[in-house]
Amino acid sequence: MDFSLNEEQRAWQMKARRFAEEEIRPISLQRDQITDPFATFDWDIIRKGSALGFRTAAVPKRWGGYGVDIVTQAVVMAELARGDAAMSKAFSQCWKWSHLIAASCTPDQQERFLKTFLADDTYLLGAGITEPNAGSDNRLPPGNDPKAGYRLRAERDGDHWILNGVKSFIAHGSVGKLFFVYTRTNPNVNLKEGSTLFLVPRDTPGFRIGKVFNKIGWRFYQNAELIFENARVPHANVIGEVNGGAKAGSGETSGFGELELAANALGVCDSALEMAMQRAHARARGGERLGDQQFIQLKLSEMHVLIEALRSFVMRTAWERDRAAQGDAAMRESVNADFVMSFSRTALDRITELNMEIHGTADGTANVQAEKLFRDAITSHVAGDIVQRITPIQRLLARMRAQSALAAARP
């Protein structure tokens, strides 16, 4: 048992903390308050962060990246999110690719896209799954219903595929240069058997960006519509096999997606707690500090308890995912990444709300920063939703069934 970071991990943590304090925090609120959802992005912070390695941190060393482990990734995400949840996610969104590419891409694809990604300090990545009528069905498809799940159509045309349809709410949709797009290549069978995953560069003919969604929080992080009108994508951009889209995506077993949001939430919680402790310490009325009041102490206590539980759980899970990546079969089976994401939801909602309570409101005004954290928190409420909560249980119960079937089969 050892909960400490090694030297390299610690160095990344310090670098991220400094960057969050010196670069992210000073512009966080200002970017948040821009009304036009298209105008919230800031390329300068991306370039600065790229220079420090935050964009490419997760690309394995053999391809020229930093190849940091998942513990480091968790630590860096949390530190950056302490400055701004959306800006942290703008970097970590690119890490998914590193995981997926390692799991599922051909050397040719790696060659074509990784080099550009590493060289261009504004090269951002996105993935297109959600469609207006396909949300939780993508994640928990109902049996054999061919109508359930995403419907974006891809049809073969010689060496190319013709894509038609719309993806919505796509992260980095308006700023990304390369997208992982899930399509239906056989609309008559279910999602699992009839979908294909494509690499689609931004400049693909017939592919354009629609509206940017006007979210109430995570303002810097843009979610947009991707519109495909006879978009032509070369066959060489298929990831995995045709009609093997579900498999291509699930080859990435790091559990990074879940851990990513949990680590991000941890950073936001830290930021809220910092504010609340500072307020309790510094604010006085009639000679009495706010923090002298028992009901404030109880709120602070609840915040601390949830945060330290979350920190413990996030770091343990990150370690588990590293072990899984190194081939530990038991860890590969662990569903803690799902659970930690659910737990982060509880902690994040409660902690940002308690911070608002401690700051209070009066005369119809509220503390700007506390309110931003609350908005950021509820914006990510899809993480840790019902599907997120029941999926791992279904897996665990299925495993119990398989084991008892096995036991029953034995003499």
Add this chain to the structure above:
Amino acid sequence: MDFSLNEEQRAWQMKARRFAEEEIRPISLQRDQITDPFATFDWDIIRKGSALGFRTAAVPKRWGGYGVDIVTQAVVMAELARGDAAMSKAFSQCWKWSHLIAASCTPDQQERFLKTFLADDTYLLGAGITEPNAGSDNRLPPGNDPKAGYRLRAERDGDHWILNGVKSFIAHGSVGKLFFVYTRTNPNVNLKEGSTLFLVPRDTPGFRIGKVFNKIGWRFYQNAELIFENARVPHANVIGEVNGGAKAGSGETSGFGELELAANALGVCDSALEMAMQRAHARARGGERLGDQQFIQLKLSEMHVLIEALRSFVMRTAWERDRAAQGDAAMRESVNADFVMSFSRTALDRITELNMEIHGTADGTANVQAEKLFRDAITSHVAGDIVQRITPIQRLLARMRAQSALAAARP
């Protein structure tokens, strides 16, 4: 970052797990259901556990114990509690002594009491703090009020002290052979300045056991009254200094007391989850398993999430306490042991209740074991109470004040 146990820790875990399954669990419910609160104890399980080292696990090796670290202690407590919370506590209650003795006792005291403790496989330990009118005041004394806190009086009489008063709700009161008794040696000043801690063997003249409290849970673990009527205790049994009782007690900085209940709660939670998963897996109505129902899946999910968060937090805190014991100053300052105890309260209440929900009730009946776990859970509700929650916050805020005073004093 490494969340795994080393070989020795793992061996203790396996030994405790086997003992819980083979020895504790078979008698747990039966002991629980005995009506007479005096009659619930079972010396046989104590002897068997002693033989395996569970009673003396925490005594340092140089005194002939096993000297296991705190991570191991946490793991063993959780495993034993999986069998029965009260039986686990019957062993771990003895470990406190090992911590306190290392921190505060003289070599002579160690010599006199440790040897007997190690040799006698039914030698159990207890500590007397609570009195009928002194509960939370002992832990959070109100400023300078000499009336607040315990009142048991000790007066000097040559080489002896004469003790008069009553302690209530004392763990192992009816079965212990040695007690750490907090007394007032100067009733005119506050608790901090006027209290003294004594070692009081069971056979001390003038000292006897009163009633055993009839708790609704933790039935095996007996809390009793200690009655002192001109009890004579030698001066050589003073721990630390006269009027230094508060300090003598606080010399034990392992945070073990808090961690103890959190680790115990973890074991009870594991036991409840096991039951609930088994029920969801095995019980079917009309061809459908209970676990196929979404609302059951959500309850199971909530249980898993809380348990894994708690496990992460308990193990991290145990590691921190080991580091603190090894001299790590930052870890010594950590208040996570308080926080993890608060968190364990939340998890324990919720998980045992969810287990009851999953088992349900009908026609005025309930599952016996599920109801026992619920009773055991609420019986420990004093752990994680208001005092427990606000004390660490007061320490953190005081630290902030000291730091800002320091900063202000600097040029």
Add this chain to the structure above:
Amino acid sequence: MYDLHLTAEQVEMREAVRDFVAREIKPMAAELDRREELQRQFPPALFDQASQLGLRTLGLPAEFGGAGADSLTICIVAEELAVGDVGVAAMLTETSTLARLLFDGMLSDEQRAQWMPEFLSDHRCHLAFAGPDSEPSDDWFYHRPFVADGRCPISALKAANGDWLLNGVQNFVPNAPVAKLIIVEAAAADGPRTLLVACNTRGLEVRAHDPASRNPGADGEPVFAWNNGTSGQLVFRDCRVPAKNLIASAGTRLPDRGGKAADRAPPHRAAMNLGVGRAAYEAALEYAKLRVQGGRRIIEHQAIGTMLAEMVARLETARSVIWQAAWAADHADAYADGSLPHLPHATIARIMTAEFVHKVTLDAAQIFGGSGVMRDLPMQKHVRAGMIFLHSNVSNSAAKFRLAEAVAGYERPSPAAGGR
């Protein structure tokens, strides 16, 4: 015209019951609390007094000799009784509810003429109901037809002369130890039959459950008695019940045991549940005003004050919604004229009260510290009683399914005959 004034009769009834609780029930409950649940036995004198106050026949219409109280009054009384002792409240409410069901619905005129005089004149004549076994998951279904597979553990065989021969053992029958008349649903070869059986019928033995013995429940796992009243075991051995005691040729579903009828039934159980919460709150409030820690009465600490405020807010809110549901049970026209939305108010009252009171009892125990979990003090009884209300007789989970079906407009296909 919206008006929350109680009638003078209602206020008087409440005062009378409060007085009865203070004088008779509380002193007795304090004594009983020190015993094992299954060994609690109520003194017969208590029955007499309660019956003389009209509590045994509270819900029975005046035309049949009862007190003819409306649902609101019944709830007011149930709450007050439960403040004193939830077991007494449950026992009296069970008899009062069954009396209405039996005498104002199930019995023919001849049957009523036969049993009514005895029931009315004997202050110790209580009622019990023994129906099919059920298990928790009976009510755990949503948006689909209900398939009841609970079986009657009692079998009925028709004798040549038309009498019925009952055989079988039924555990955990509420009111069994005190009932003089028992409504028994038994399985005959061609379907269920409901019979009225006097407790002294030859071949029927009423046994107390041994607290140490663990009977397997309907699902085969060990269970133990966990209700708020008194219950016992019925053993039928060739028990011959005359043909004229047949009171229904099919199964009987009690309205407060779930099902659509429960949606607008008077929320008696919720009212008792509220009484449990009040008992816990009142004890905690009194203690918080007396106990001094930290140099002042603990009620003056913000944390304790906040807890007490939350407790009283929840209890007042629960009462508000219980009374609304009680009134609605007697005033179906209020749904038609727009005064109330078309919702199952009794179900809502049940859900909210159970969750509120559960929290209230845990908080109250917290305020009491170690004394909150002592078997010989009343607080732990409140905590456990609160849990029982939360999980039994349609759990809150199942009640929410029923409420959701109501808002979704789901119409369940009628169950096969004999469903309970």
Add this chain to the structure above:
Amino acid sequence: MYDLHLTAEQVEMREAVRDFVAREIKPMAAELDRREELQRQFPPALFDQASQLGLRTLGLPAEFGGAGADSLTICIVAEELAVGDVGVAAMLTETSTLARLLFDGMLSDEQRAQWMPEFLSDHRCHLAFAGPDSEPSDDWFYHRPFVADGRCPISALKAANGDWLLNGVQNFVPNAPVAKLIIVEAAAADGPRTLLVACNTRGLEVRAHDPASRNPGADGEPVFAWNNGTSGQLVFRDCRVPAKNLIASAGTRLPDRGGKAADRAPPHRAAMNLGVGRAAYEAALEYAKLRVQGGRRIIEHQAIGTMLAEMVARLETARSVIWQAAWAADHADAYADGSLPHLPHATIARIMTAEFVHKVTLDAAQIFGGSGVMRDLPMQKHVRAGMIFLHSNVSNSAAKFRLAEAVAGYERPSPAAGGR
């Protein structure tokens, strides 16, 4: 006699407001929701219609030309309006509440004669109140005297002819952008004065808050507008107010802004809060009936069904306790005759409703998934409105302190004059 029937007038009024909401407010609200909060401006035609329905003068007694509605009717209306748009509800309720306070309490007969005709005849004449600055911790005290140190940012200097010269800037005054008459509490050398100021008085400028500018709040930290109505900045520069406009020679405490008077005040704000919850619930219910995932309408999933059941149970319960408090505000005798316990029912309604609706809005947003957090869709507005009710105008934490003091029987020493 306990009776929950609404009068025909109450039902009609509710139907009229529902109709108004459906026809006028909802279409407009959908449009307004796409704008930044501080740029929302209500179309004047809406004011006219609302006023013609009597909503602007709802609480004003009939003898003064108002609708003379009782507290229950006011709460029914406030809830319905807030289902349409909480901002419109807050604006109309502010004017209606202030109208009663002003014309039926603060003004002398002469003053009433001067202002009443204009107020009654001008459908667009709204009212605002500008009092001392407050900050959250103003109400965060328990079991000890209250020391208010909020200062009036507006100063009043008495001119030689008795007129008052006002100077200063006050931020975030509710209704400021729409008010034609403003009740101003200003600090004179010898204590506070309350004056009635017409919005077109020379020297008074009413400004909209720039959404991007961050004004420091009373505690010096940056704050931004966070209320449910419309608010603005008042700038006084040597604004001369005639002596006859002096309406109180001391400060003015509005009952629904906390303090003991709030305990039994009509729970208007709780009713609006409930309307917010209903808007969220109704949208979620509709969506859950339409949206198909997992092969069926999501309302048929147990998890969604349970959430909707909890939502509707909470809302019905909140309405029950709000109506109880509303009725109690008009019927003090019910406390005396034992129909209601001696408790601050408005405070209880406020606490329960705020917590319920907060949870309801979060659940509703959860059902909507990503659409629940889109700025140009109404759901996020409900979530934020719910948070505002939970934390502002006496936060729930402070309301619980007041309730706890009530059950503890704590009597606060009267505050020094001028406390708000």
